[in-house]
Amino acid sequence: MANNFQLWQGDNECPDEILNEIEQKVVHQANTLSLFGRVIELFVPNALQTAAHLIAGSKQSGPTRRNGGRYSGPVIPEGRPPAGGGADGRLLPSDPDTI
Amino acid sequence: MSPTAVKKAKEYTDTELIALYLQEQNTAYFTQLYRRYASKVFAKCISMLGDEGLARDATQDIFIKILLNLSKFTEQSSFSTWVYSITYNYCIDLIRKKKKIPLLYTEDVGKISKEQEVEIPDSVLLEMKQERLAKVLDRLPPGDKAILMMKYIDDLQIKDIGETLGKTESAIKMQIMRAKHKAQSIYDEMYGHDPIEGNGN
Numbered sequence: 515m516a517n518n519f520q521l522w523q524g525d526n527e528c529p530d531e532i533l534n535e536i537e538q539k540v541v542h543q544a545n546t547l548s549l550f551g552r553v554i555e556l557f558v559p560n561a562l563q564t565a566a567h568l569i570a571g572s573k574q575s576g577p578t579r580r581n582g583g584r585y586s587g588p589v590i591p592e593g594r595p596p597a598g599g600g601a602d603g604r605l606l607p608s609d610p611d612t613i
Numbered sequence: 614m615s616p617t618a619v620k621k622a623k624e625y626t627d628t629e630l631i632a633l634y635l636q637e638q639n640t641a642y643f644t645q646l647y648r649r650y651a652s653k654v655f656a657k658c659i660s661m662l663g664d665e666g667l668a669r670d671a672t673q674d675i676f677i678k679i680l681l682n683l684s685k686f687t688e689q690s691s692f693s694t695w696v697y698s699i700t701y702n703y704c705i706d707l708i709r710k711k712k713k714i715p716l717l718y719t720e721d722v723g724k725i726s727k728e729q730e731v732e733i734p735d736s737v738l739l740e741m742k743q744e745r746l747a748k749v750l751d752r753l754p755p756g757d758k759a760i761l762m763m764k765y766i767d768d769l770q771i772k773d774i775g776e777t778l779g780k781t782e783s784a785i786k787m788q789i790m791r792a793k794h795k796a797q798s799i800y801d802e803m804y805g806h807d808p809i810e811g812n813g814n
Contacts, residue, residue, distance in 0.1 A: 517739045517765060518738075518739055518740070518742075518743050518746050519738070519746070519761070519762065519765035519766045520765070522660070522743055522746055522747050523656050523657070523660050523762070523766050528651070528652050528655035528659075528668075528672075532655070532669060533651050533652060533655065535669075536651065536655075536672050536676070537644065537647055537651065540647060540676045540677060540680070541643075541644055541647075543677055543680070544640040544643050544644075544680055545640055547680065547681075548638045548640060551638065552638075
C-alpha cells in the first residue's frame with residue numbers, strides 16, 4: 515500500500531503527451547549520436563592511416579636522393595661484389611677462411 | 614522494430630536492454646528503457662523543481678545523460694537506483710544554480726541540538742495529511758527533500774542514498790534525522806493548532 519509520500523509524488527505523474535514529446539526528442543538525439551558514432555568508425559581509421567603516411571612518408575612518396583649524397587646508398591665500384599657476399603654466395607677476400 | 618521484436622524488448626530486463634543497445638546501437642532498446650522510467654523521472658523532477666517546464670527540460674537532459682553514460686553503468690546497484698541517482702543530483706544542481714542556494718541540507722555541520730537527538734518515528738511523516746505533507750516538503754531545503762524522497766518513495770537503502778549523494782552512511786542517517794526534525798518544525802509553524810506527536814506509532 516502506498517504511503518503518503520508515494521501518493522504525493524503520484525499526483526505529479528506526467529501526462530502521456532508530454533512523455534511522448536520528450537521521447538521523440540530523446541530518440542532523435544540518440545539516433546544522431548548513433549549515426550555520428552558510425553561515421554567515426556568508418557572514417558577515423560582511414561584518416562589516422564593517411565595522417566601516419568603523411569608524417570612518416572612512404573617509399574613512393576619519399577624525397578629523391580642524388581648519387582654521392584650524404585645519405586645515399588653505398589657506391590660500389592664496378593667489378594666488386596656488394597657487401598655481404600655476391601649473389602652466388604662467394605666469400606669476400608677479407609673473410610678469415612680465405613686467408 | 615517489428616511488433617514481435619517490440620514485444621520481445623518489453624520482456625528484456627534493464628541489464629539485457631543496456632547490453633543489447635551497447636552492442637547493436639539500436640535506439641529501440643533505449644526507447645524501451647525510457648518508457649519504463651520516464652514517468653517516474655518526470656514525477657521526481659516536478660516534485661523537486663516545482664515547475665512543469667523545468668521538469669520537462671530536466672527529464673530530457675537526464676535521459677540524454679543516461680544515454681551518454683550507459684557504458685559506465687557497472688551493475689553495482691540496480692539500474693533504477695542509478696537512474697534516480699542521476700535524477701536527484703541533476704535536480705539538486707539545477708536548484709543550486711538557479712536559486713543560488715548555499716545551504717542544501719539542514720545544518721550540514723556541527724553538533725545536533727538536544728531536541729534533534731530525539732528520533733522522530735517514520736510514521737509521523739508518513740501519516741501526515743497529504744496536502745500538508747506537500748506544503749511542508751516544498752519548504753524543506755532541496756537536499757533534505759531529496760533524501761526523504763529517496764527513503765520514503767524509492768525505498769532506497771541508506772548505503773544507496775549515500776552513494777547517490779556522495780556521503781557516508783552515518784552522514785546520511787544524521788541528515789535523515791535532521792530532515793525529519795526540520796519537517797516537524799515547519800509543520801508546527803504552519804499547523805501549530807494540529808501539532809505532530811513525537812511519540813507516535
